[in-house]
Amino acid sequence: DSGVTQTPKHLITATGQRVTLRCSPRSGDLSVYWYQQSLDQGLQFLIQYYNGEERAKGNILERFSAQQFPDLHSELNLSSLELGDSALYFCASSVNGGRDEQYFGPGTRLTVT
């Protein structure tokens, strides 16, 4: 158990809908990262937050957004969902960021039908 929790574990929704994925980092970790993993794209870094502020951005679509709250939990919002958004979404956390090792949550499997 990494100490990173993600909810929900599974999510099935229809195209055009909006969903919110939630992540609670390990106790004491200030950085949260979001990743998308699919068979064709592999593990893709989406975005990083550090102590409530956006720190780094990767291959995140404009339809996706994230935030980190004062209690350090984070949410990833996916809107106008398309079939191609079906994937595993992982959250990871680290003490600070940059070179720190990241600890991954168990993931949320999103299926868009």
Next chain:
Amino acid sequence: AQSVTQPDIHITVSEGASLELRCNYSYGATPYLFWYVQSPGQGLQLLLKYFSGDTLVQGIKGFEAEFKRSQSSFNLRKPSVHWSDAAEYFCAVGARGNTPLVFGKGTRLSVIA
């Protein structure tokens, strides 16, 4: 910016045989290097990390990795593979500053009897 290459997409080894997974990185200074393992349907778990010092690092589950600066490599090894080692393995590199870790595309390991 740093980058990581895992040249082998898929490797199959016999149970009890030795294993070496390759990882090459690109970074101008001394990097931080990591190996993660992902079992099917699970999140990524940290196997080992290299920050500085001894270039041979020991990790969990009997894995070790050797940092070779001259070859820009950080190969993962295990002397005797068990069927439970079948998984996806990711190499990652960290750089200075706030840049998050960069992950390789992964190597899938299959273990046969």
